Amino acid sequence: NAGVTQTPKFQVLKTGQSMTLQCAQDMNHEYMSWYRQDPGMGLRLIHYSVGAGITDQGEVPNGYNVSRSTTEDFPLRLLSAAPSQTSVYFCASTSVGQGHGYTFGSGTRLTVV
Amino acid sequence: AQSVTQLDSHVSVSEGTPVLLRCNYSSSYSPSLFWYVQHPNKGLQLLLKYTSAATLVKGINGFEAEFKKSETSFHLTKPSAHMSDAAEYFCVLYSGAGSYQLTFGKGTKLSVIP
Numbered sequence: 452n453a454g455v456t457q458t459p460k461f462q463v464l465k466t467g468q469s470m471t472l473q474c475a476q477d478m479n480h481e482y483m484s485w486y487r488q489d490p491g492m493g494l495r496l497i498h499y500s501v502g503a504g505i506t507d508q509g510e511v512p513n514g515y516n517v518s519r520s521t522t523e524d525f526p527l528r529l530l531s532a533a534p535s536q537t538s539v540y541f542c543a544s545t546s547v548g549q550g551h552g553y554t555f556g557s558g559t560r561l562t563v564v
Numbered sequence: 565a566q567s568v569t570q571l572d573s574h575v576s577v578s579e580g581t582p583v584l585l586r587c588n589y590s591s592s593y594s595p596s597l598f599w600y601v602q603h604p605n606k607g608l609q610l611l612l613k614y615t616s617a618a619t620l621v622k623g624i625n626g627f628e629a630e631f632k633k634s635e636t637s638f639h640l641t642k643p644s645a646h647m648s649d650a651a652e653y654f655c656v657l658y659s660g661a662g663s664y665q666l667t668f669g670k671g672t673k674l675s676v677i678p
Contacts, residue, residue, distance in 0.1 A: 484665075491573070493654060493668035494608075509665065541607065543666075552598065553666065557607040 453478050457542050457556035464532040464563045472527040472559050474542030480554070482545050483525040487511065487538040488558075494541060500525055532563045566591050568657045570669035578677045583627075583642040585672045587655030590636060596658040597638045599629055602671075603651045611653075614638065625649070650676045 458473045476483065484499035496509030500519040514536060516528040525544075529536060539560050543553040571586040589595060599611040612623025619631045625648075629640045638655060655669040 486668075491670055493670040494666075495668070496665055499665065543608075552610050552613050554610075555600075555608040 455542055455544055455554050455556035457540075457559050459559060460557065461560050462562070464529070464561065466532060466534060466563060468532050470529050470532065472529075472540055472542075472561070474525045474527065474556060475523050476525075476542075476544040476554070477523065478544065478546070478554065479522060480544035480546040481522065483519065484509070484543050484553075485515070485517065485525070485527045486541045486543065487536075488541060489538050497527065497540075529561075534563045537561060537563045566595075566657055566667045568655050568667050568669040570653075570655050570672045572672050573670065574673045574675070576675040576677060577645045579647055580644050583640070583645045583649065583674065585640040585653050585655075585674065587638045587640065587669060588636055589638060589655070589657050591657060597629075597631060598656040598658070598666075599623065599627070599638075599640050600654045600656060601651045602654065608654065611640070645674075645676045647676050647678060650674055 455476045481502050485497040486494040488494045495511050497511055497515050498517040500506045503519050503522050506517050506519055519525050539558050541558050542556040545553040567590045569588045597614045600608040601611050602608050611627050612621045614621045614631045622628045627642050629638055631638050652671045652673045654671050657667040
């Protein structure tokens with residue numbers, strides 16, 4: 452089924468550990484982005500990419516890295532996890548032809564202890 | 565600067581009564597506006613979108629929204645609430661200028677009382 456696939460769905464990390472959240476889409480969308488969702492805050496943009504090889508920072512980029520080597524994949528790396536990064540992470544994609552209607556993944560619930 | 569304000573953090577309605585979720589926006593450009601719904605522990609699903617065509621937009625599951633430029637509003641309505649409508653709703657702004665970036669409201673949690 453066409454869509455945005457995120458893995459893992461759940462993850463518990465210890466403070467200082469690193470990990471990569473995976474995101475893949477099979478709709479040939481040029482634009483991909485990562486958001487974090489915290490209670491009462493809505494969703495906030497972490498990083499985004501407008502195409503393979505092109506990434507940029509969003510509103511809350513500190514502590515996260517991204518890369519975009521292919522159109523399909525857009526992994527998010529936590530370099531040294533902190534309790535403040537406990538959140539639900541969503542990956543989203545779109546293309547100009549979608550009228551900017553974004554398709555979201557089902558999310559990764561991350562807890563840092 | 566772009567911003568979205570959802571005027572109610574929580575709305576409670578009885579099943580079968582109308583739903584009104586309020587959203588105001590601020591944008592330096594001609595906006596595209598969306599409503600997304602998120603059911604508990606699920607991802608976000610697009611309900612409807614306004615992209616400078618008709619100002620009254622119909623979405624899925626009987627929802628609709630009206631874009632009012634003079635009031636900078638994009639309120640979401642439904643004539644008759646159903647138990648399955650209980651969820652969190654996000655008003656979202658795309659302000660253009662080639663950035664592809666979305667600005668989210670903080671969400672309105674809709675409760676439906678049987």
